[in-house]
Amino acid sequence: MELMHAGQTVGFIGLGVMGASMAGHLLAGGYRLIVHTRTKAKAQPLLARGMTWRDTPGDVAAEADAVITMVGYPSDVESVYLGSQGIVQRARPGTLLIDMTTSSPALARRIAAQAMARGLSTLDAPVSGGDVGAREAKLSIMVGGEPAAFDRAMPLFQLMGRNIVHQGDAGTGQHAKMCNQIAIAAGMIGVCEAMLYAKKSGLNPQTVLQSISAGAAGSWSLSNLAPRILQGDFSPGFYVKHFIKDMGIALDSAAEMGLDLPGLKLAHQLYDRLAASGGENLGTQGLFTLYARQLELHPNPTQTPAG
Amino acid sequence: MELMHAGQTVGFIGLGVMGASMAGHLLAGGYRLIVHTRTKAKAQPLLARGMTWRDTPGDVAAEADAVITMVGYPSDVESVYLGSQGIVQRARPGTLLIDMTTSSPALARRIAAQAMARGLSTLDAPVSGGDVGAREAKLSIMVGGEPAAFDRAMPLFQLMGRNIVHQGDAGTGQHAKMCNQIAIAAGMIGVCEAMLYAKKSGLNPQTVLQSISAGAAGSWSLSNLAPRILQGDFSPGFYVKHFIKDMGIALDSAAEMGLDLPGLKLAHQLYDRLAASGGENLGTQGLFTLYARQLELHPNPTQTPAG
Numbered sequence: 001m002e003l004m005h006a007g008q009t010v011g012f013i014g015l016g017v018m019g020a021s022m023a024g025h026l027l028a029g030g031y032r033l034i035v036h037t038r039t040k041a042k043a044q045p046l047l048a049r050g051m052t053w054r055d056t057p058g059d060v061a062a063e064a065d066a067v068i069t070m071v072g073y074p075s076d077v078e079s080v081y082l083g084s085q086g087i088v089q090r091a092r093p094g095t096l097l098i099d100m101t102t103s104s105p106a107l108a109r110r111i112a113a114q115a116m117a118r119g120l121s122t123l124d125a126p127v128s129g130g131d132v133g134a135r136e137a138k139l140s141i142m143v144g145g146e147p148a149a150f151d152r153a154m155p156l157f158q159l160m161g162r163n164i165v166h167q168g169d170a171g172t173g174q175h176a177k178m179c180n181q182i183a184i185a186a187g188m189i190g191v192c193e194a195m196l197y198a199k200k201s202g203l204n205p206q207t208v209l210q211s212i213s214a215g216a217a218g219s220w221s222l223s224n225l226a227p228r229i230l231q232g233d234f235s236p237g238f239y240v241k242h243f244i245k246d247m248g249i250a251l252d253s254a255a256e257m258g259l260d261l262p263g264l265k266l267a268h269q270l271y272d273r274l275a276a277s278g279g280e281n282l283g284t285q286g287l288f289t290l291y292a293r294q295l296e297l298h299p300n301p302t303q304t305p306a307g
Numbered sequence: 308m309e310l311m312h313a314g315q316t317v318g319f320i321g322l323g324v325m326g327a328s329m330a331g332h333l334l335a336g337g338y339r340l341i342v343h344t345r346t347k348a349k350a351q352p353l354l355a356r357g358m359t360w361r362d363t364p365g366d367v368a369a370e371a372d373a374v375i376t377m378v379g380y381p382s383d384v385e386s387v388y389l390g391s392q393g394i395v396q397r398a399r400p401g402t403l404l405i406d407m408t409t410s411s412p413a414l415a416r417r418i419a420a421q422a423m424a425r426g427l428s429t430l431d432a433p434v435s436g437g438d439v440g441a442r443e444a445k446l447s448i449m450v451g452g453e454p455a456a457f458d459r460a461m462p463l464f465q466l467m468g469r470n471i472v473h474q475g476d477a478g479t480g481q482h483a484k485m486c487n488q489i490a491i492a493a494g495m496i497g498v499c500e501a502m503l504y505a506k507k508s509g510l511n512p513q514t515v516l517q518s519i520s521a522g523a524a525g526s527w528s529l530s531n532l533a534p535r536i537l538q539g540d541f542s543p544g545f546y547v548k549h550f551i552k553d554m555g556i557a558l559d560s561a562a563e564m565g566l567d568l569p570g571l572k573l574a575h576q577l578y579d580r581l582a583a584s585g586g587e588n589l590g591t592q593g594l595f596t597l598y599a600r601q602l603e604l605h606p607n608p609t610q611t612p613a614g
Binding site: 105130140142163165166168172175176178179181182183184185186187189190193194195196197200201202203207208210211214215216217218219220221224238250254258259261263264294 | 504508525557564
């Protein structure tokens with residue numbers, strides 16, 4: 001087996017904020033890029049840099065040594081891979097297929113099985129690190145699939161990320177990403193409730209952060225998102241609507257395994273309520289806006305020494 | 308106003324694991340220590356080092372320039388301060404009273420008001436950092452009360468901690484500590500659910516931690532307690548029973564302010580169930596043992612590529 005190397009052709013499908021950065025790094029690394037994305041206009045800056053357009057995912061796959069997908073929902077993953085004239089049908093035997101979308105572990109195993117039957121290798125390789133991680137090639141990449149396929153893909157991964165971990169067989173990359181989202185979900189509830197309590201009790205929340213950020217309550221979210229909450233900055237690093245998608249996949253996957261995860265369930269409910277009231281395009285720290293309604297409903301009580 | 312200085316007399320009430328270490332640092336810093344604790348036998352090692360025993364909290368307070376309390380529950384705080392022949396009644400005017408117990412913010416304000424009427428200064432100054440933080444004099448100390456009292460107490464605090472933050476008026480130290488516990492509570496749910504999902508889905512949880520600990524899912528709990536969970540080490544850094552006490556105070560305090568904190572409520576329920584089934588003397592990471600029952604109920608499904 002030959003490792004991927006500069007000069008080979010990589011097909012890249014899905015050129016959103018994440019995908020565009022990632023494909024750009026591969027081009028800069030010396031690969032030939034053949035691309036497709038739902039809205040061709042979004043690809044123009046990359047086509048101007050020398051990438052080649054194809055009209056369907058299948059057309060991309062037919063010419064590529066490796067295909068990377070970074071699309072939206074599991075339903076999108078399913079149709080680009082398993083649809084008629086899709087990637088699995090059109091790719092030449094020996095092609096390496098890498099789905100970097102956050103998607104369903106069960107679907108990843110289904111794609112792997114069908115691809116194997118056609119002589120193709122697959123990896124599920126979702127990422128964390130967001131648009132900044134993608135832009136700076138500092139993504140954490142969680143990979144499931146055959147070890148040989150993992151080794152073969154490593155030169156590509158190294159152009160996009162820096163914490164690249166092989167988790168196990170097909171589907172385990174997606175499962176690991178679910179663990180990531182599960183830990184974030186309940187943690188964000190804790191951050192929002194701590195900040196709400198701080199405001200309501202008349203504390204200076206910045207001063208509270210001085211006391212609690214470096215200790216046992218400390219977290220990436222508390223250090224990075226609580227300050228944005230206090231500045232009223234709810235702009236997206238990671239969109240509420242995408243987080244809801246991910247939590248939905250995790251809940252489905254947990255249900256298939258017979259697991260009850262009440263913290264994840266609560267987070268999913270709260271974020272659903274946030275989205276239903278117009279917050280789906282906020283960043284995940286926008287959860288605080290749902291809690292903040294309690295500040296309006298019950299004005300801050302007067303604090304007295306004898307209170 | 309004179310700052311506290313070596314040679315003065317500090318009364319210390321409550322010589323549990325935390326209090327014994329803290330009182331020891333003050334003695335080593337040159338203060339005269341007069342002490343009381345519920346079970347005299349526990350004080351023997353400190354008496355052997357030169358501390359002086361008194362039979363009641365009031366007797367301690369009557370001789371001290373400053374009194375520090377580190378007792379168990381808000382009911383204990385109330386009785387040592389406000390009981391007949393208690394600290395507030397027996398302390399000489401000008402004495403500085405510092406409660407370092409994690410206790411009720413409303414009670415802290417009530418003690419402050421009654422103490423002020425008798426010419427006494429008070430601070431509520433709960434800590435985080437646990438027994439290790441107490442032993443190594445690295446506690447984080449969250450302080451509520453008059454600025455002058457805070458300044459006066461600083462030489463004492465500096466012998467016990469290193470992140471010493473004045474949060475505001477009486478009660479705000481306790482409120483800040485509640486923010487700390489609220490952030491920890493939901494965060495621990497996230498850590499346990501992520502580790503449960505990892506195990507159930509057949510991942511190597513250690514490998515999952517490699518992928519997720521340094522990113523957006525990262526937290527003190529994930530870095531410090533998840534590894535203990537995976538080793539089956541549920542020994543107490545911080546006891547489940549004490550965490551339940553703290554969450555109960557936070558819920559009461561939130562209710563007084565009209566706040567609904569569903570994540571905190573869920574954590575309190577789960578820890579209550581854990582305690583009810585014999586887990587009250589585990590460390591807080593023992594919450595995983597409640598979740599782990601799901602691993603037994605539903606055996607790990609066979610993983611197949613087509614699964």
